Amino acid sequence: xxxxxxKIFITQTLSPGARALxxxxxxxxxxxxxxxxxxxxxxxxxxxxxxxxxxxxxxxRFGEPELEASRDMKVVTxxxxxxxxxxxxxxxxxxxxxxxxxxxxxxxxxxxxxxxxLTLAKRAQEMHAMVKDGTWASRLGVLPFDLYGKTxxxxxxxxxxxxxxxRCLVMExxxxxxxxxxxxxxxxxxxxxxxxxxxxxxxxxxxxxIHCPKTPETLGMFxxxxxxxxxxxxxxxxxxxxxxxDEKALxxxxxxxxxxxxxxxxxxxxxxxxxxxxxxxxxxxxAPHVAGVTVEAVDRMSEQTARNILSVLDGAPLRQNVINPxxxx
Numbered sequence: 001x002x003x004x005x006x007k008i009f010i011t012q013t014l015s016p017g018a019r020a021l022x023x024x025x026x027x028x029x030x031x032x033x034x035x036x037x038x039x040x041x042x043x044x045x046x047x048x049x050x051x052x053x054x055x056x057x058x059x060x061r062f063g064e065p066e067l068e069a070s071r072d073m074k075v076v077t078x079x080x081x082x083x084x085x086x087x088x089x090x091x092x093x094x095x096x097x098x099x100x101x102x103x104x105x106x107x108x109x110x111x112x113x114x115x116x117x118l119t120l121a122k123r124a125q126e127m128h129a130m131v132k133d134g135t136w137a138s139r140l141g142v143l144p145f146d147l148y149g150k151t152x153x154x155x156x157x158x159x160x161x162x163x164x165x166x167r168c169l170v171m172e173x174x175x176x177x178x179x180x181x182x183x184x185x186x187x188x189x190x191x192x193x194x195x196x197x198x199x200x201x202x203x204x205x206x207x208x209x210i211h212c213p214k215t216p217e218t219l220g221m222f223x224x225x226x227x228x229x230x231x232x233x234x235x236x237x238x239x240x241x242x243x244x245x246d247e248k249a250l251x252x253x254x255x256x257x258x259x260x261x262x263x264x265x266x267x268x269x270x271x272x273x274x275x276x277x278x279x280x281x282x283x284x285x286x287a288p289h290v291a292g293v294t295v296e297a298v299d300r301m302s303e304q305t306a307r308n309i310l311s312v313l314d315g316a317p318l319r320q321n322v323i324n325p326x327x328x329x
Contacts, residue, residue: 116263
C-alpha cells in the first residue's frame, strides 16, 4: 500500500454507486465491517489499522477514545442525519468535521410521519381487523376521521420538519410550527403559523409531530406535564429520536385516555424490551426506527456519505453537511 493512501472505515454496507465513488480512487483504501461491532472491538480495530483518516458510521458510537485510536482522523460521517452517538465536542477539539447525509432521508421521514398520522386517523389496524375477523357490523361504532381541517403542531422546522409541514398543508391541515431557532418569517413564508410558546400550542393541536434533534434541551421534552396540556383527542408522532418522549408518561396518558394515540418509530432503548407496557396498548402504532431507511433513502444517504468523505479529503468540504463548521476555519 502506498504511504499516501487514505484509509476509510465503513461500518455499514454502502450502495453499489456510493462504494464505486470511493473504490475508483486509487488514493483510498476501504476497510468494511458491520456496525454491530462492540465499542471495545471498534477501538481495537482502529488501533490495528491506524492511521485511519475517515469513518462512515451507522449506529456505532464515536468520541475521544476512537479519535485517539485513529491517530490521524480527517473526517467523521454519519450514514444518516442523527448524530447523538457522536461526541461532537471531542471532534471539534481536534478540528475534525462531523458530516451528515444532509437532505438524503428527509422526504422519507416526512412521508413516514404523515403515514403514521393517516394510519391513526383512518384507524387502519381496526378496519383491517373488522374485515379479517368478521366484525364488519361494528364498523360504524369506530369511525375514522379526516386530517382535512385538523391542526398539526410540527416541532422542529429543519430539513424533515419543513417537509412534513409541506405535506400537511397539502392535506389541508392548519400547520403550527414551534422552532425557537428559526425566524418566524421563514415559517410564515412556508404557509405555516409560527408559535413561540410550545405549551400554548399543545392545547390547540390535534396532532403533534416531533422533528427536532435529541439534545440536553430536548431530552424528556414530552413529559407528563406536557401530555396534560394536550387534547384527549390528540395524537403524538415521534420519528425523531427516542428519549425526547418520556415513554412511561406517554403510556400513562394513553392508558388513561388523556391522549388518543401515538405513532412511534424511535424508542428510549433500541430495540425496546419485548412485551413492555407500551406494546400492549391498542392505540399505539410502532416501527423499528426505519422512517428514514427506505430503499431510495439508503441509496441517497450512501452516496451523500461517499461525497462527504471525498469533499474533505479533496480539501473542499461540503459545508452544508458539516455539523461543526467552526473547525473548517
